[in-house]
Amino acid sequence: MNLFEWSPQLPAKVIDLQRPGAALQLSEQYSPGRVGVLASIVAHAIKLGAGMAVIEYRYIDRDYRSENSQFYSKSFRRYPSVTHRIHFFAGRPPPELYREDVAMSFEGLDYLGFSVLRPVVGARVGRTMLRPESHLSDYVSCVADEQVSIFGSEYTVRAAPFMAQDAQFSVCAHTAAWLTAYYHHLKFGAQRLVPADIVAAVPSEEGGLGRPTPSGGLLFSQLAAVMQRTGLPPLVYPIDELDDESIESIACRYLNSGFPVIVAAAEHSFVLVGYRRVYRSLRGARIQFIRQDDEVGVYQLVENPGTDIYHPWSHLIVPLPEKLYTPGERAEAVGADRLRRELATRKDDAAARELYADIRSGKVKFRSTAVLSNRFKRDLADRGMPADVATQYRRLQMPRWIWVIEAVSRRERDRGQPCVLAEAIIDSTDEARDRRVLVWRVPGLLRHWDPDYDLVGDYEVTEKVPPLKSVMQVSGKLT
Amino acid sequence: MGEGIKVQRKLKRRKKRQVLPPEELEIPLRTRFVYRDPSDVPGFEPDPKADSAIDARLQKIDQYHRRAQVESKNLYLA
Numbered sequence: 001m002n003l004f005e006w007s008p009q010l011p012a013k014v015i016d017l018q019r020p021g022a023a024l025q026l027s028e029q030y031s032p033g034r035v036g037v038l039a040s041i042v043a044h045a046i047k048l049g050a051g052m053a054v055i056e057y058r059y060i061d062r063d064y065r066s067e068n069s070q071f072y073s074k075s076f077r078r079y080p081s082v083t084h085r086i087h088f089f090a091g092r093p094p095p096e097l098y099r100e101d102v103a104m105s106f107e108g109l110d111y112l113g114f115s116v117l118r119p120v121v122g123a124r125v126g127r128t129m130l131r132p133e134s135h136l137s138d139y140v141s142c143v144a145d146e147q148v149s150i151f152g153s154e155y156t157v158r159a160a161p162f163m164a165q166d167a168q169f170s171v172c173a174h175t176a177a178w179l180t181a182y183y184h185h186l187k188f189g190a191q192r193l194v195p196a197d198i199v200a201a202v203p204s205e206e207g208g209l210g211r212p213t214p215s216g217g218l219l220f221s222q223l224a225a226v227m228q229r230t231g232l233p234p235l236v237y238p239i240d241e242l243d244d245e246s247i248e249s250i251a252c253r254y255l256n257s258g259f260p261v262i263v264a265a266a267e268h269s270f271v272l273v274g275y276r277r278v279y280r281s282l283r284g285a286r287i288q289f290i291r292q293d294d295e296v297g298v299y300q301l302v303e304n305p306g307t308d309i310y311h312p313w314s315h316l317i318v319p320l321p322e323k324l325y326t327p328g329e330r331a332e333a334v335g336a337d338r339l340r341r342e343l344a345t346r347k348d349d350a351a352a353r354e355l356y357a358d359i360r361s362g363k364v365k366f367r368s369t370a371v372l373s374n375r376f377k378r379d380l381a382d383r384g385m386p387a388d389v390a391t392q393y394r395r396l397q398m399p400r401w402i403w404v405i406e407a408v409s410r411r412e413r414d415r416g417q418p419c420v421l422a423e424a425i426i427d428s429t430d431e432a433r434d435r436r437v438l439v440w441r442v443p444g445l446l447r448h449w450d451p452d453y454d455l456v457g458d459y460e461v462t463e464k465v466p467p468l469k470s471v472m473q474v475s476g477k478l479t
Numbered sequence: 480m481g482e483g484i485k486v487q488r489k490l491k492r493r494k495k496r497q498v499l500p501p502e503e504l505e506i507p508l509r510t511r512f513v514y515r516d517p518s519d520v521p522g523f524e525p526d527p528k529a530d531s532a533i534d535a536r537l538q539k540i541d542q543y544h545r546r547a548q549v550e551s552k553n554l555y556l557a
Contacts, residue, residue, distance in 0.1 A: 218556050241542075241547075244539065344522070392510055395508060435537070448510075450514060457512025457513060457514040458520075
């Protein structure tokens with residue numbers, strides 16, 4: 001497709017993907033002879049059940065415009081300033097599409113998502129929002145909603161953002177930073193950053209000797225500094241230094257909370273957007289991560305970090321909202337300690353005694369999730385909390401972000417049942433050297449530490465609280 | 480009736496309306512927590528064994544966050 005063919009005098013074209021060879025032709029049309037990211041995107045759409053693709057011409061994409069104005073417009077080869085956007089729908093094209101006397105409407109179709117295509121032969125895939133496959137959708141925790149308008153019809157797609165690097169203006173590290181920033185924008189209202197903003201935020205003083213554009217790559221420290229400068233200061237975990245923690249324990253806390261985790265590996269970086277527990281009869285469970293790999297495609301399963309194609313993983317970089325000071329593992333250590341001490345004193349309560357014994361024997365584990373306190377309060381009833389206890393919780397003043405440390409029955413968790421038996425709430429902005437727990441609940445008791453008066457308040461829970469759904473299952477999802 | 484008397488009566492009526500005590504106008508939204516000094520709460524007394532375990536744990540966490548500040552600056556990502 002040359003420069004002139006890129007802008008036909010048509011608003012769009014519809015492709016019946018269920019016709020033999022249509023999907024292959026779609027990838028070939030844009031990336032002739034290349035088995036690359038676009039082919040993987042089209043294959044993913046087909047797996048989602050796509051029967052129709054609508055190619056929207058002359059789509060002005062904010063991200064590509066920034067690449068074009070800062071880079072492509074400066075080259076001798078001419079590049080259009082507009083993109084194509086492919087929308088994927090489940091089901092075949094409606095019959096009225098083939099009639100000239102009826103104007104086809106895009107209302108009421110099953111929308112799967114879109115992919116923006118750059119007018120750059122070697123780097124077609126731009127901003128992409130495509131649903132995960134149904135068997136993975138419960139495990140992709142970093143999904144956000146995007147509103148899409150297609151010729152006046154409004155749709156919403158819930159997905160983890162994706163973009164392929166163009167290997168010139170942006171490489172994997174820029175793309176990982178963009179993806180994370182775009183996700184935080186959609187989900188938490190962080191600022192909207194385009195690739196040019198990411199490139200401009202790369203600090204030269206961090207020691208990178210290469211030219212900023214075309215970029216040959218970024219140093220790990222430059223990537224961390226980019227996140228800092230773009231309003232998502234990251235926590236950085238050197239994997240070799242983790243001691244009592246592991247890649248899984250660190251990453252899962254943030255993924256539970258809906259925060260993508262950037263992995264810096266051997267000369268490549270990618271973004272983890274979810275995980276699932278895979279059970280093996282004799283060897284117990286193991287974690288499979290789900291990643292957005294800008295050189296491969298969306299929702300790629302990572303069988304094992306230790307044998308991954310990008311092995312060894314070197315660092316985990318977790319960009320976070322500014323007001324989330326406390327690392328997850330610190331919150332978990334403090335919250336779990338409070339719950340243990342509380343249970344140890346409640347020897348008269350049979351349920352508390354049993355829970356204490358189960359924690360000591362490993363039948364009950366701790367799970368940590370950072371969540372907006374408003375969302376935590378809103379979802380208490382949906383998680384199964386009795387109305388009276390929920391009311392007491394809701395009237396407590398809390399910071400914007402809290403860490404919820406849950407005591408989780410492993411057996412119930414593995415059976416997919418409500419599994420939370422107790423919890424502790426940590427103020428995410430709390431002092432590092434005066435560790436406190438804001439609220440904690442154990443069988444028979446809800447306690448609150450009032451930071452203004454330095455008093456501890458008790459509320460006796462007379463009603464039996466059943467195991468609750470985890471906060472990550474309910475409050476972590478957008479509603 | 481003179482205008483002055485009318486005004487006086489109006490003011491009197493308004494004054495009558497204003498005599499409602501504040502507790503009838505304001506409803507405090509309370510919780511049912513009963514508050515005490517932490518030193519009176521079981522489970523808050525110092526526990527040297529548990530205290531040193533949690534201190535050691537938090538020190539380890541702080542350590543690898545500190546190391547992350549100074550190490551591995553040269554890992555190259557493309």
